[in-house]
Amino acid sequence: MQNTVQVKPDIIWVGGNDRRVNRFENLFPLTHGMSYNAYVILDEKTVLTDTVDRSISVLFMENVKAALAGRQLDYLVIHHMEPDHCANIEAIVQAYPDIQLIGNRNTYKFLTQFYPAFAFNHFITVKEGEELTIGKRTLRFYMTPNVHWPEVMMSYEVSEGLLFSADAFGSFATIDGNLFSDEIYFPEGIIDEARRYYVNIVGKFGSHVLKALKKFSDLNITTILPLHGPIYRTPEHIGQILAAYQNWASYDFDKKSALILYASMYGNTENAVDILASQLAKKGVREIKVYDISDTDPSYLIAEMWQYSHLVFAAPNYNGDLFYKMDALIREALRLNLKNKKVSFISNATWGGLALKTMQGYFEDDKRFAQVGTPVEIPSAVCEGTVDALAALADELSASLTAD
Secondary structure, eight states: OOEEEETTTTTTEEEESSSSOETTTTTEEEOOEEOOEEEEEEEESSSEEOOOOGGGGGHHHHHHHHHHTTTTOOEESSSSHHHHHHHHHHHHHHHTTTTTOOOOOOOHHHHHHHHHTTTOEEEEOTTTTTEEESSSOOEEEEEHHHHESSSSOOOOOOOOTTTEEETTTSSSOOSOOOBBBBGGOTTTTHHHHHHHIIIIIIIIHHHHHHHHHHHTTTSOOOOOSSSOOOOOOOOHHHHHHHHHHHHHHOOOSSSEEEEEEESSSSHHHHHHHHHHHHHHHTOOOOOOOOEGGGSSSSHHHHHHHEEEEEEEEEEEEETTEHHHHHHHHHHHHHHHOOOOOOEEEEESSSSSSHHHHHHHHHHHOOEEEESOOOOOOEOOOOOOHHHHHHHHHHHHHHHHHOOO
């Protein structure tokens, strides 16, 4: 049975939720499912913006039919060709054979790759700044490549300042009745999952995000309609999410504090980081956070890395080199373009190894990272000398935080 929500008198949300999916893109854990947004605009001409994931295809098609209320569908605007948004294009074309598809050159290329056996006879290729007038409303198209696929574009509805933003400004989790951000406790109810979504999905492409934000800097945006998560319609929340994206895309930090990420096989490295955290707290450092990386998915840890100004990596040697999960975590963060961080290190060795050297090697680019303090090397278990070294590292971290 259809389940639609009226966004504006002439704009209807026709998306849905998948609460059974437990990993987005088969990578990132979902504790509360995922939403897929699409919108129908009813004017002199009718427009559908994007489709949804195949997991909710039946509901989506019922929603589109209900929103149109007997009218034909004139246009499908394709902002993004990833399968969680393009999975129902063929079904839409079959249901509305006279429909015209709108996208850019790369959109059409990807369309024919995903649907090689299907003939799309009515495809309109648009370029930067071109417009489509559908009656009272006009859609202006902006190319936003690599936010986060090469074909991504956005639509700006000129008369009322509505931004159909593709994957940008999206978040993990479902729409639980409340479609608008001002109906949810914000920012805590949204921002953490929006950050985790951004960092892991879009984070590598910060320079492209900044270019997109610059395009919109002079626009009067009254509503942001993303393809995942809630709709933003208040000036306060629009300002907050735009500022957050500016900050994240600039690889800046939200918290001037220390994030301590550790791996511990038998509790000795964990003991050391707890001592360091206590020493930092005694020196007045607030909002310290400590994570056991072996027990937390990397998507959460990397999202936290984006937040903090100072990162401490603590890990033992394993088979003569860095503990595997720490090695994988650091490499994944660097592939997402982590930078502009102060880093410190703790290593643990019983019979030697390269853990410390490997960690330091990952962060040796002094244009992207600065090392704080002398690395602490644990000889199997924490001893008096280790405690002294941890105290010295706490002094140096505290001084760096104060200086920054």
